[in-house]
Amino acid sequence: MAKPLAIYTDNEDIDPTPGIRLLERHGFEVRFLETLDPERILAESRGAQALLVGYAPIPDWVIAGLPELRIISLISMGFDHIDLDAARAAGVWVTNLPGVATEEVATHALGLILATVRDLPFFERVVGQDWNARPDVTPPRLSEKTLGLMGLGRIGAKLAEFASPLFGEIVGYDPYLAQNPEAAARLESLGVRLAGFDEVLASADVLSLHLPLTGETHRIINAESIARMKPGSYLINVSRGQLIDSPALALALDRGQITAAGLDVLDTEPAPADHPLITHERTIVTPHVGFLSAHTLAEYVRIQAQNVVLLAETGVPETVPVVDPR
Template identity: 45%
Template sequence: MASAPVAVYADVVDLDPAPGVRLLEESGFEVRVLDSADPDAIVSGAHDAAALLIGYAPVTASMLDRLGSLQIVATQSVGIDSVDLDACRRLGIAVSNVPGAATEEVASHALAMSLALVRGLPFLDRAVADGVWDGTREQLLRLSEITVGVIGLGRIGARYARMIGPLVGRVVGYEPYGTAPDGVEQVELDELLDVSDLVSLHLPSTPDTQGLLDAGRLSRLRRGAMLVNASRGDLIDTAALLRALDDGVLSGAALDVLPHEPPARDDPLVRHPRTLVTPHAAYLSPASARDYVLHQAQSVLAHFAGTGTNLADPG
């Protein structure tokens, strides 16, 4: 009698894997939950695994070479940048992601951050806590008169654009991989930066997008512009962002993601008086927590049923 295929959860980040575990076990898998991102612990605990389910744990070529039974790596998020795709292609290992489980949550979070910046909420709150009762200390804008630039118009960027569109005067968008949805004027990146009062980032982390907003691009922004990032921390040059905040090029930045997470206690972006920072929480809700876990497990089942999509397949 053939033994059951093994599915292993590596790091479990913020979510309860129980619904996914139950689904996989009901489908005939033996399931282990390691709750670790340590490479050696993953290799040891998944030595006979056919499926590896990860949160944010890096999956390197060295690890993959030691996992001889592995057929699929299933990420818990849209991003697959923590997985060595070249090694997966070489070894014939499939890669899957969870593309739509938190589209509404992330778009809503970016919208909330945008409105908070436009009306100066985090900065006025801090001032009141410090004993300053003066609303004129912030430049509070009228929503219907601002231009919002959306960089990246995939599922989340397009949803954000649809949410904020009725509230503001104009929405422009830059989409390197496709076309803009209705209601969004598609422009080149430099033009978007030139005309926007607020810019919201919605791109994956790739070699082409890492450091996309560097000193040169940030300098194109209107003085006093605002920046929202609920996608990936490495899209922005951190040193350039700090200079833009210090110099007043940016009047504020709202960040749900940072280049290094969790940040050090003295991280200058976290401690800067003109930032609003949340702990990579944009995707969270009871509904998305359920959907992330179930969709991740379903992607494993789809692979073994021959109906899955392999993101490591160059074709």
């Protein structure tokens, strides 16, 4: 009897070896393609029951071309690169990793807030040249400022918990909270004032994005929304780079409409070295590493593989699925 086939499409810089071993111990044949190319994925995944995906796009025609596929198991929380409707129609499970890196990403967001507001890159640049140099914009006192949170899921809520002792006020927007009164009550207990999108834009001195990438949120921070932000505010993004219109943000930084931005994600990844937001002197950019810790590296690989194993053995994956075709 042939072994079930599991295909790793790509895994970026995370070592999949523990996941491969876990799958092999449970009777899977495992192959690792190391590609983001959907055509190659389709050509080399014939007969696969499982795709273990990093950032490779899986469009509808790949799913349609793999009739034996049962699960697409992701190694991230985001799933905008998967055609969920096609998976649902084909009876394919899609799982992600919700909650694994909540603490890490919220910590990274807080780190970007502090480094950006305190203008640490400026001081690092000048310390050996002019000890008494000062930036054009004097850092504000956080206890006198408002933190705005766009998106109040796990990461946004954790950042609110971390930031509550630092800011004078936290105001947040999340369209899904109306369906979750318990979560709304918990956020209010942390001191988060819930408000509409426009009010958060207008009142935040520091705006931090924690939204999924959807048709509605694509470039939600654009020239129009930036114009409604408080002049001289700060922008933080640890979610998805496509939430921001990059040229509009670069122009707002040039004009001082936004004082500075701290970004862990960009609209193109890996980003070219000459990307305007990497080269801008008013940004701090990190290479999508908000998730990174020894804990998450181990858990990402384990849970991604375990979702495949448990679906095969019990009919249900370990994590709550993004697509449940039952």
